[in-house]
Amino acid sequence: MVQQLEVENLTFQHDQRLNSKTLSNVSFTVQKGEWLAIIGHNGSGKSTLAQLLVGLLVPENGQISADGLIMTEDTKWEIRRKIGLVFQNPENQFIGSTVQDDVAFGLENLNMSYNEMKIRVDEALEMVNMTRFRFHEPTNLSGGQMQRVAIAGALALKPSILLLDEAFVMLDPLSRKDLLETLENLKITEDLTIISITHDVNETAVSDRVLVMESGEVVNSGSPEEIFLAEQAIDPPFAEQLRRDLMAKGRSVPETYMTEREMLGWLCK
Amino acid sequence: MNKLILGRYFPGDSWLHRLDPRSKLIAGVAFIFIIFLADSLQAFALLWVFTLFVMRLSGVGFRTYVRGVRPLIWLILFATLMQMLFRTGGATFVDWGPITISEYGIINGFYVFCRFVLIIFFSTVVTLTTKPIDLTDGIGSLLRPLRKLKVPVDELALMLSISLRFIPNLMDETQRIMDAQRARGTQFGEGSLIQQMKTLVPIFLPLFASSLNRAEDMANAMEVRGYQSGTKRSTFRQLSWKRIDTASLFIMVVLAGVLLVVRTI
């Protein structure tokens, strides 16, 4: 397996006056084509980690490498070309004057020819189902639509790693489901590596592996099934919640995590 | 805020709306020079006919244009009066020492008035029929030769376009903060001037703070998508110079030519 992203002993502190670190000794690796979900409470340092991964912040300690390239001041532009980051706040990352302008912004920075940009923009807008809105200005868009545009802007650059920082929170359930499917497809067809910082259980459930963060540290990691079982504090997907509730009522239910479909199958038995 | 017409865009699909922003900008600037060629009543009559015709083409009502003149009306009247009162020549109607009302004074006052109003009307036509973002692109494109003099034209154009994009957000935010302060008992637009100024401080401080945060977020978002100032960028918004643009500039040349011919030297 190719290690696409390696993070070693990352330590960072926003406020030097405090004793506690924002991140301390965060280490993990992500393989090519893997979907990693990062979960944790507000303030646990997830967004800070995302900013470190693209070189917007410089760690106090530790090292980040993407495709074997170690992040330094000199390599950060090259690494940014590999990693597409979608931020939490969709409004402030909307740079263009219309939807299609915004999607093209990153392409313009590559000095890409108009014809090539046009193809990429069309593709990306289609992927997030925003083609109809291509001439709209940001003031006429909902938060969810702006988030879709932000995702399109990242996808248009064809990154090898897509880093999503709670990028789905404003989406309605239907577009969320659509987008998750689109990403799952890209993961298969393009071998896209996805790192999604999320609170959403469905987004966690589709991942291959989950990291749990707490106060700047990785406190647990494992498959979604393992994490949902272990982390009782996290709201599990509906099926798992049902399983726990049934167990609490004294029914004999399987000891393992089940997907919605498995649960349905079991219930109908 | 809503009274400001100059600088506003009125969506539409008139012939003027479809012109390239560059031809409209060039025509707008050229018009200012052309207007100074006019020095007779016939010449001004021609300019009025031309300008009113162009205004008509824009598909925007005449009253909108008048509203555009209104904020500047005192300045215009002042300049007109200066001409009327101090200019001498021709028949003199009133003579009170330095203050004279003469034939030339009245005529020149009228010319000054016409010049101001015509320039405002014409520039308003340009801004009403061109999206601000297209104007920005047009300006950026026209100023491109200045890059040779190390003027960061592209950066300035991008800055301008981003500012335009965030104006509505800023307005919303101002409104929100004002509402929040009103809910705390602040009354805007009352009391002495000093008191009114004081009520503005609790608006500007939060606005300033949030704008700084926003600017940082934006800078991050731009950087992550590979924006580096000083590097060559392509543009997705394309300007296209069409035959109709050349034709419009030709009309401006003809206008200038006619005025030169009727000029009384």
Ligand SMILES: Nc1ncnc2c1ncn2[C@@H]1O[C@H](COP(=O)(O)OP(=O)(O)O)[C@@H](O)[C@H]1O
């Ligand atoms: N720009 C900043 N300056 C100072 N402190 C910050 C800044 N950004 C985040 N923090 C602090 O760092 C901690 C982690 O924040 P963050 O990475 O945003 O967490 P999360 O994304 O998991 O909610 C929080 O305690 C937050 O207050």
Ligand SMILES: [Mg+2]
């Ligand atoms: Mg966060």
